[in-house]
Amino acid sequence: xxxxxxxxxxxxxxxxxxxxxxxxxxxxxxxxxxxxxxxxxxxxxxxxxxxxxxxxxxxxxxxxxxxxxxxxxxxxxxxxxxxxxxxxxxxxxxxxxxxxxxxxxxxxxxxxxxxxxxxxxxxxxxxxxxxxxxxxxxxxxxxxxxxxxxxxxxxxxxxxxxxxxxxxxxxxxxxxxxxxxxxxxxxxxxxxxxxxxxxxxxxxxxxxxxxxxxxxxxxxxxxxxxxxxxxxxxxxxxxxxxxxxxxxxxxxxxxxxxxxxxxxxxxxxxxxxxxxxxxxxxxxxxxxxxxxxxxxxxxxxxxxxxxxxxxxxxxxxxxxxxxxxxxxxxxxxxxxxxxxxxxxxxxxxxxxxxxxxxxxxxxxxxxxxxxxxxx
Amino acid sequence: xxxxxxxxxxxxxxxxxxxxxxxxxxxxxxxxxxxxxxxxxxxxxxxxxxxxxxxxxxxxxxxxxxxxxxxxxxxxxxxxxxxxxxxxxx
Numbered sequence: 027x028x029x030x031x032x033x034x035x036x037x038x039x040x041x042x043x044x045x046x047x048x049x050x051x052x053x054x055x056x057x058x059x060x061x062x063x064x065x066x067x068x069x070x071x072x073x074x075x076x077x078x079x080x081x082x083x084x085x086x087x088x089x090x091x092x093x094x095x096x097x098x099x100x101x102x103x104x105x106x107x108x109x110x111x112x113x114x115x116x117x118x119x120x121x122x123x124x125x126x127x128x129x130x131x132x133x134x135x136x137x138x139x140x141x142x143x144x145x146x147x148x149x150x151x152x153x154x155x156x157x158x159x160x161x162x163x164x165x166x167x168x169x170x171x172x173x174x175x176x177x178x179x180x181x182x183x184x185x186x187x188x189x190x191x192x193x194x195x196x197x198x199x200x201x202x203x204x205x206x207x208x209x210x211x212x213x214x215x216x217x218x219x220x221x222x223x224x225x226x227x228x229x230x231x232x233x234x235x236x237x238x239x240x241x242x243x244x245x246x247x248x249x250x251x252x253x254x255x256x257x258x259x260x261x262x263x264x265x266x267x268x269x270x271x272x273x274x275x276x277x278x279x280x281x282x283x284x285x286x287x288x289x290x291x292x293x294x295x296x297x298x299x300x301x302x303x304x305x306x307x308x309x310x311x312x313x314x315x316x317x318x319x320x321x322x323x324x325x326x327x328x329x330x331x332x333x334x335x336x337x338x339x340x341x342x343x344x345x346x347x348x349x350x351x352x353x354x355x356x357x358x359x360x361x362x363x364x365x366x367x368x369x370x371x372x373x374x375x376x377x378x379x380x381x382x383x384x385x386x387x388x389x390x391x392x393x394x395x396x397x398x399x400x401x
Numbered sequence: 402x403x404x405x406x407x408x409x410x411x412x413x414x415x416x417x418x419x420x421x422x423x424x425x426x427x428x429x430x431x432x433x434x435x436x437x438x439x440x441x442x443x444x445x446x447x448x449x450x451x452x453x454x455x456x457x458x459x460x461x462x463x464x465x466x467x468x469x470x471x472x473x474x475x476x477x478x479x480x481x482x483x484x485x486x487x488x489x490x491x
Contacts, residue, residue: 064404071473117452118484144481145453147433147490170405174454177435222405225449225457249466277463278449284456287436377477386475 035251042254043077049261056082057213058260059350061203062220063090063378064248070387072250082257085212085350088202088306089220091167092119092376093348096302097336099195100125103164106193106329107138113156114140115149116164122375126336130164146178146192153182153190162325165192169226172196172314173287176294179316179323193325194315197301199223200231201312207239211351216260218253219245221275228283232271240269247275294320304338304372305345344371347380354384361385404471404481405449405456407464408432410442420491423450426468428486453490 050056060066066086069075075084088094100123107114107130114130121130121142134140139159143149146163153161165175175192182190199220206212219232224245232243242263246256256274263270273279294317301313316324325331338344341359346352354360354373364370366382373379377386408423408430419435421442434442434455442448447464448455459467471478 067474068470118480142484144484144488145490147453148488151490170451170456173436173456174433174452177433177454222449222451222456248470278457278459280457284436286438287456290436377474 038251039077039254042251042258046077046082046254046258046261047079049258049265050079050081051265054081056215056261056264057085058082058216058218058257059085059087059206059214060218060246060253061087061089061199062218062223063093063376063380063383064221065218065246065253066090066380067378067383068248068250068253070383074250074253077254078257082261084218085214086347086354086380087206087217087350088303088348089168089199089223090348090373090376090378090380091171091197092123093344093372093379094197094202094303094306095120095123095166095195095372096304097125097338098302098334100129101127101334101336102331103193104128104130104133104138105332106162106325107133107140109160109329111158111160112139113152113159113161114138114164115143115152115161116140117144117166118142119376120164120166122369123372124369124375126334146175147181150178150182150187150190153187154185157189159189160328161190162329163190163192164195166195168197168199168220168223169287169291170222172295173226173284173290176290179294179320180290182323183320188322191323191325191328192316194295196295196314197303198297198312198314199227201309202303202306203235205306205309205312206349207235207241209349211349214241214350215264216241217243218256218260219243219271221245221247221279224273224275224279224283226284226287229271229273229279229281230283236269236271242269242272244272245275245279247278293317302335303348305348339370342371344373344381347371347373354381357381404474404478405451405467406471406481406485407447407459407467408450408455409464410434410444410446410448413439413442413444421455423448423455425450425482425485428482430485430488431490433490450485453488
């Protein structure tokens with residue numbers, strides 16, 4: 027595993043930490059948001075904050091696809107699953123997400139035919155082999171997964187499979203970032219851009235963040251050194267009075283993204299006028315729906331979807347966590363009423379949710395910090 | 402679901418230039434390579450696989466680093482690998 031050392035080298039991390047500290051203006055506080063849940067995971071797992079000076083804090087963003095699904099959409103999906111002849115298919119991460127009336131797992135236990143799939147293409151295969159059933163795929167995720175859903179629909183159309191449809195809940199990352207920038211709750215100094223979403227959309231779409239909001243953004247990889255280097259690049263921009271979009275993760279992210287993937291999305295889906303995000307409320311043009319041309323594959327048109335709106339449980343503060351206003355441990359029910367085994371909020375369900383990541387790894391880092399300050 | 406898993410292309414299906422067999426830590430499964438373009442991918446290349454689709458081409462060093470990181474994730478990675486092992490796309 028000699029390759030790995032390159033991204034894990036403790037000496038390199040320490041050297042970067044020193045360079046980061048040197049770039050910080052004395053007396054100034056810096057707040058950077060890591061948009062992606064995968065980054066949150068790395069930050070807690072490897073104790074990245076231990077390498078940063080006290081004046082630099084990382085704030086978790088809304089980039090956990092499972093976390094932002096509103097409860098009402100889960101209920102809608104369960105209503106579809108309960109229709110006669112339906113097989114509902116979903117990614118494993120979706121199974122425990124609580125709706126207003128329980129999760130997919132609860133609905134399955136009550137008799138609905140809900141199956142876990144790895145890929146939308148597996149859902150299509152279920153449709154192919156069960157021609158007398160109606161197979162629905164619960165599509166969730168940012169631009170990392172929406173091309174796969176689009177390609178699957180195109181495949182279904184090419185094969186003439188007519189018992190397959192998509193309950194489309196795909197969201198787009200840029201309006202969420204914009205909503206956070208427009209929110210008065212939080213003052214940020216820059217962004218660590220999501221790595222995998224950027225393989226699809228590229229770096230160009232982030233330019234409005236630098237141009238219109240005056241905040242730098244660095245597309246970052248998922249290794250500990252990637253994140254430290256990205257923080258360094260953000261601080262360097264601020265120190266030099268620059269404000270740009272930079273790509274730290276060039277080994278995976280092309281500047282222009284994946285044009286084939288973008289074309290597939292554009293062919294099959296279009297922006298919704300608005301969509302509800304869990305905790306963030308309604309955001310304009312922030313999600314995708316199926317185009318009219320693909321109405322035959324659109325579960326929202328094929329089924330009577332109740333369209334219920336369910337308020338998040340009062341005790342749950344996922345919204346504040348998703349906006350970066352609260353740290354997971356500041357939520358009232360964190361680790362007590364809400365744990366990965368019995369989640370109240372979505373941020374505790376997905377392994378990419380800030381609360382689950384913090385529950386699994388971060389507690390120990392914080393404990394170390396608290397103990398260190400006591401000495 | 403959001404985890405990108407590195408896989409090595411070991412076969413491209415005859416007559417289906419959008420379908421390839423990848424080896425992911427010893428598990429061989431079919432994935433769709435339609436998002437990368439048939440001329441971009443060959444046997445021995447490494448790709449990052451998201452939900453059954455190759456989303457980007459990576460080099461071997463990146464693949465090794467990513468696998469190592471995924472190993473450290475514990476349950477989330479085990480679940481994803483299990484899901485991949487049960488996948489049977491065409």
